[in-house]
Amino acid sequence: MAADSNCGHSDYSQAVSYLYGLQKFGIKLGLDRTRGLLNALGNPHKGMKFIHVAGTNGKGSVCAFLESILKEAGFKVGFYSSPHLVRFTERFRINGREIGRDAVASLTDEVRAVSDPDDPPTFFEATTVMALSFFAREHTDFAIMEVGMGGRLDSTNVINPIAAGITNVSMEHQQYLGSRLLDIAYEKAGVIKEGLEVIAGVTQPPVVDLYGRLSSEKGARLLRVGKDIRYRTTSSGLHYYGTDRRMEGLELSLKGSFQSRNAAISLGIIEVMGRKGFKLDEDHVRAGLKSTFWPGRLHVFSHEPALVLDGSHNPGAIRTVVSTLDKTFSYKRLILVMGIMADKDIGSMLKEIVPIADHVIYTRPVYERAADPKVLYEKARGLGAVGEVAADIPLALERAKALADSRDLILVCGSLFTVGEALTYLDPVAYCPDPVRVY
Numbered sequence: 560m561a562a563d564s565n566c567g568h569s570d571y572s573q574a575v576s577y578l579y580g581l582q583k584f585g586i587k588l589g590l591d592r593t594r595g596l597l598n599a600l601g602n603p604h605k606g607m608k609f610i611h612v613a614g615t616n617g618k619g620s621v622c623a624f625l626e627s628i629l630k631e632a633g634f635k636v637g638f639y640s641s642p643h644l645v646r647f648t649e650r651f652r653i654n655g656r657e658i659g660r661d662a663v664a665s666l667t668d669e670v671r672a673v674s675d676p677d678d679p680p681t682f683f684e685a686t687t688v689m690a691l692s693f694f695a696r697e698h699t700d701f702a703i704m705e706v707g708m709g710g711r712l713d714s715t716n717v718i719n720p721i722a723a724g725i726t727n728v729s730m731e732h733q734q735y736l737g738s739r740l741l742d743i744a745y746e747k748a749g750v751i752k753e754g755l756e757v758i759a760g761v762t763q764p765p766v767v768d769l770y771g772r773l774s775s776e777k778g779a780r781l782l783r784v785g786k787d788i789r790y791r792t793t794s795s796g797l798h799y800y801g802t803d804r805r806m807e808g809l810e811l812s813l814k815g816s817f818q819s820r821n822a823a824i825s826l827g828i829i830e831v832m833g834r835k836g837f838k839l840d841e842d843h844v845r846a847g848l849k850s851t852f853w854p855g856r857l858h859v860f861s862h863e864p865a866l867v868l869d870g871s872h873n874p875g876a877i878r879t880v881v882s883t884l885d886k887t888f889s890y891k892r893l894i895l896v897m898g899i900m901a902d903k904d905i906g907s908m909l910k911e912i913v914p915i916a917d918h919v920i921y922t923r924p925v926y927e928r929a930a931d932p933k934v935l936y937e938k939a940r941g942l943g944a945v946g947e948v949a950a951d952i953p954l955a956l957e958r959a960k961a962l963a964d965s966r967d968l969i970l971v972c973g974s975l976f977t978v979g980e981a982l983t984y985l986d987p988v989a990y991c992p993d994p995v996r997v998y
Contacts, residue, residue, distance in 0.1 A: 571660035572994045574667035575647050579995060581682040586735060588712035592680050596688045597717060599673035603695035609718040610828060613706040613747045614726025614760070616876045617821045620813060620853055621724055622703045624825035628847030629701055630654045632839045637694035637702035639715070641683070644855050644870075644979035645992045651690050653697055655852070666692055683707050687714035709736050711749025722831040723750045724758045724824050728766050729875035730904075744769055753777045756834070758827035760784045760820055782827055790823040797822055797848075801830050806841060810849045814857040815883045822848060855978040857887065860985055864963040865890060868982065870975035872900065874907040880972065881912050890968035892917040895944070896955045898977035901930040906938055908973065913942040918962055921948050922955035924980040952980045 597604060610625060612618045619640055629636045636654055643649035651658035666689040674680055680688070687707075694702040704715045709732070710725075728744045736743045744766040751757050751773055759770055759781060767783065774781035782788055782802065789800040797809040797819050806826070811818050829839055857880070858868045865888060871877045884893070895916045899905050913919055919939065921932035932948045939946055949955035959969045971981045982990040 570664035574664040575993055575995045577667060577671060578647070578682055578685060581680060581685055584679060584681050586683070586708070587681050588709065588735060590712060590714065590717055592675075592678065593684045593687060593714040593717050595675075596670060596673055596680060596684070597691065600669065600688070600692060604691040604718060607691075607695060607699070607718075608701050609720040610701060610703045610832075611706070611715065611718060611720040611723040611750045612703065612726070612828075613710040613713075613724070613750045615729045615731050615743075615747075615873070616871075616879065617726040617760070617817070617824075618705050618724075620818060620821040620851075620856060621726055621825045621828075622705050623813070623851050623853035624822055624848060625703050625828060626652070626655065627851040628825070628829060628839065628844050631847040631850070632843040634700040635698070637690070637697070637699040638705075639687070639690040639694075639702065640705045641686070641707050642975055644975060645983050645990045647993055650686060651693055653694070653699060658693060662693060663689075681714075684714045687717075691718075706747075706750065708732055709743070709746035709749065711746045713749070716749055719752065720750075720755065721835050722758070722828045723752070723755055724760075724828050725750065725770070726760050726821065726824060727875070728761050728763065729873070731873050731875075741765055741769060745773075748773050751777060751779050751781070754779060756780045756782065756831040758782050758784065758788065758824050758831065760824050782831075784820060784823050784827065788823055788827045790819055792816065792819045799823060799826050801827060803830050803833060804841075806844065809845060812849055812851045813853055814859065814887050815880070816886050817879045817883055818857075855975060855982065857883070858978070858982075860982075863965040864894075864960070864967040864969055866960075866969045866971070866985075868971040868978045870978045871972050872903060872908075872974045874904055874911055877908050877911040877972070880970075881915060884915075884968075884970075888968055891966040892963070892968070894959050894963055894967055894969045895919040896949075896952070896959050896969065896971040896977075896981070897921055897935060897973040898923045898932070898952065898955075898980075899930050899935060899973040900926075900928045900976070901934075902928060903930075903974075905930060905935065909935065909939045909942060912972070913939050913944050913946075916944040919944045919946040920955045920958055921946060922950070922952050922977075924952055924974065924976040926976050929974070929976065952977065953984045956981060956984060 923929040
C-alpha cells in the first residue's frame with residue numbers, strides 16, 4: 560500500500576474535499592455524464608486494454624490476483640478499485656503503487672474544469688474518469704477495472720475490455736439494482752459485451768440460464784467455473800483445470816477457502832488473455848498468486864491472540880467468512896468487533912455470525928452512514944453471544960484485546976469502513992489516513 564510518505568498536502572486536501580462534496584449528489588446510475596467528461600478530455604481511454612470485473616463479492620480479490628500475476632510477468636498494470644480502506648489514493652494503483660497526491664490534485668482540476676455545474680458528476684463518475692485518464696497518461700499495458708455497483712449502468716462500463724469476469728450474484732443494493740435476484744444479475748450482466756469471453760463464478764440455475772441467454776444473444780462466450788473451468792484444493796494447494804491449461808499445487812497468499820474460487824476466476828481470465836495473444840508463463844502465474852496483497856480481507860494483523868480483519872459487508876460475504884473460519888484458523892474463543900452501515904441488511908448479517916461467537920463488541924466507525932452500535936446490540940438480542948457496546952473502534956479494539964487470551968481469535972468485520980479505521984488505529988504509519996475522509 561505504498562503512497563507518498565507525507566500524510567498532508569494542501570492541494571490534495573482541497574481536491575479530495577471537492578470530490579467528497581460530490582457525494583451530496585448521491586448515486587446516479589447511467590453512462591452519459593461519464594462519457595461526456597471523457598469526451599471533453601479527448602477520450603483518453605480509447606485504444607487501451609482493459610479487464611472488467613463485476614460481482615457481489617470477491618471482485619476485488621480477483622482483480623488483486625490479476626494485478627499481481629500481470630506484474631510478475633513484467634507488465635505495467637493499472638488497478639481501479641473501490642471503496643478504499645484509509646486513503647483515497649488506494650483507488651488508483653499501478654503495479655501495486657498508489658497514485659501520488661500531486662496527480663490526484665491535477666486530475667481533479669482537469670475533471671472539474673470540464674464538468675457541467677448544472678449537471679455535475681457523482682463522486683464515482685468523477686473518480687472513474689480520473690482513473691481512466693491516469694492509466695492512459697501512464698501508458699499502462701493493462702488496466703483492471705473493478706465495477707462499483709451493478710455493471711450495466713456503472714461508470715466503469717464505458718470501456719471495451721479484452722476480458723471480463725463476474726464473480727457471483729446475491730442480494731445487494733436493491734434500491735438501485737432491483738428487488739429480485741434476477742434483476743441484480745441482469746445489471747451485472749452489463750459487462751457481457753459482443754464477442755467477449757466472460758468468466759463467471761455464478762451458481763444459481765436461473766442466473767446461469769440468464770447469462771447463457773444474454774451471452775448467446777451478444778455472440779459472447781460464457782465460461783463457467785465449475786463447468787468449463789474446474790479447480791480443487793488439497794493440502795498441497797490449488798489445482799486448476801482450465802480450458803487451455805492445467806496447473807497443480809498453486810499457493811495462494813490470500814487466506815480463506817473461498818479465495819480458491821476467486822483465483823480460479825482470475826486464472827480463467829488469464830487464459831482468455833492468452834487466447835488474445837498475451838500468454839503468460841506458469842512461473843509468473845505461480846509467483847503472482849503467491850505474492851498477492853489485498854488488505855482488509857481475512858487480513859491477519861497479529862498473533863496470540865490472532866487479530867483478523869475482514870471487510871465483509873453483506874449477508875453473503877459474512878456467510879462465506881463464517882464457513883471458512885474453522886478451516887483457516889485454530890482458536891479457543893471467537894471475539895467479534897462489529898461495525899455495520901445502517902443501509903445494510905443488518906439483521907441477516909448478525910444472524911449469520913453472532914451465533915458462532917463467544918463475545919461481540921458492537922461499535923461504529925466515524926462515518927455518517929454507520930449504524931448506531933446500540934441498534935446492533937438490540938437487533939442481536941437472542942442470537943446467543945454475550946454482547947456489549949463500545950462507542951468507537953479504538954475502545955472496541957482495546958476491550959477485545961483485554962478480553963482475549965493468547966488462544967482466542969479477534970475478528971473485526973461488518974464493513975470496509977470499520978476495517979479501515981481499525982487498521983489506522985492499529986498501525987497509523989502504514990495506514991496513514993487522508994486529512995479529509997472520502998468514501
